[in-house]
Amino acid sequence: MTGEISKLCLHHVGIVVSDIAAAAEGFIRSLSAGWDGRIYEDPFQKVKVTFLAACPGDTPIELVEPAADDSPVTRFLREKGGGLHHVCYQVANLEEQMAEMKSRGSLIVRRPKPAVAFQGRRIAWMLTPEKLLVELLERQRGDEAI
Amino acid sequence: MDAIRDRLVTCFQTVFPDLPEAEIPAATQASVAAWDSVAVITLANVVEDEFGIQVDFDLLAELDSFGRFHEYLCREMQVS
Numbered sequence: 001m002t003g004e005i006s007k008l009c010l011h012h013v014g015i016v017v018s019d020i021a022a023a024a025e026g027f028i029r030s031l032s033a034g035w036d037g038r039i040y041e042d043p044f045q046k047v048k049v050t051f052l053a054a055c056p057g058d059t060p061i062e063l064v065e066p067a068a069d070d071s072p073v074t075r076f077l078r079e080k081g082g083g084l085h086h087v088c089y090q091v092a093n094l095e096e097q098m099a100e101m102k103s104r105g106s107l108i109v110r111r112p113k114p115a116v117a118f119q120g121r122r123i124a125w126m127l128t129p130e131k132l133l134v135e136l137l138e139r140q141r142g143d144e145a146i
Numbered sequence: 147m148d149a150i151r152d153r154l155v156t157c158f159q160t161v162f163p164d165l166p167e168a169e170i171p172a173a174t175q176a177s178v179a180a181w182d183s184v185a186v187i188t189l190a191n192v193v194e195d196e197f198g199i200q201v202d203f204d205l206l207a208e209l210d211s212f213g214r215f216h217e218y219l220c221r222e223m224q225v226s
Contacts, residue, residue, distance in 0.1 A: 109203070
């Protein structure tokens with residue numbers, strides 16, 4: 001079945017780590033990944049994030065480190081020890097995509113909030129019936145939308 | 147039992163079908179093994195659908211028992 005799902009564009013995959021700098025060094029070694037060393041601290045999402053890519057232009061790997069005890073990824077890190085956490089898709093309209101996914105059985109995990117790492121573009125979180133955690137990133141900032 | 151409590155019991159029955167109804171009012175995240183991180187999200191979505199409200203997902207960590215969920219809903223339903 002295609003339809004709305006075909007409008008999703010993979011943006012990055014997220015990996016939860018306890019220490020971004022240490023994990024980045026590891027991925028640089030294991031995947032020969034490139035890293036610009038930029039770390040974003042996001043008070044809205046309560047995380048620190050950075051991006052690496054195995055080759056220029058490739059879908060990035062996002063490393064996510066909790067920035068507070070009540071960070072959304074703290075429990076995942078504590079219980080699972082970190083690791084592959086989510087996939088992020090870029091979408092044209094966040095609310096419409098969430099409604100579409102909900103109608104197909106996905107659960108809302110977090111409603112839209114601006115994200116520092118994406119220049120204030122909003123992100124939202126959904127959990128599919130297959131237990132895949134999906135981050136939705138709006139293609140342009142909400143206040144820029146026509 | 148008040149109406150909100152009755153409807154919340156129904157939500158808990160949906161999310162935790164193995165939990166005996168008599169145990170639901172005393173249920174806490176610590177006492178119900180099935181109340182994991184996925185159940186937290188499932189419960190919030192079921193409550194939203196049942197009560198027609200938007201749960202503040204930033205508060206989910208605090209809504210760790212039937213009683214706290216009930217108090218939260220009583221506040222929310224009073225506002226709306």
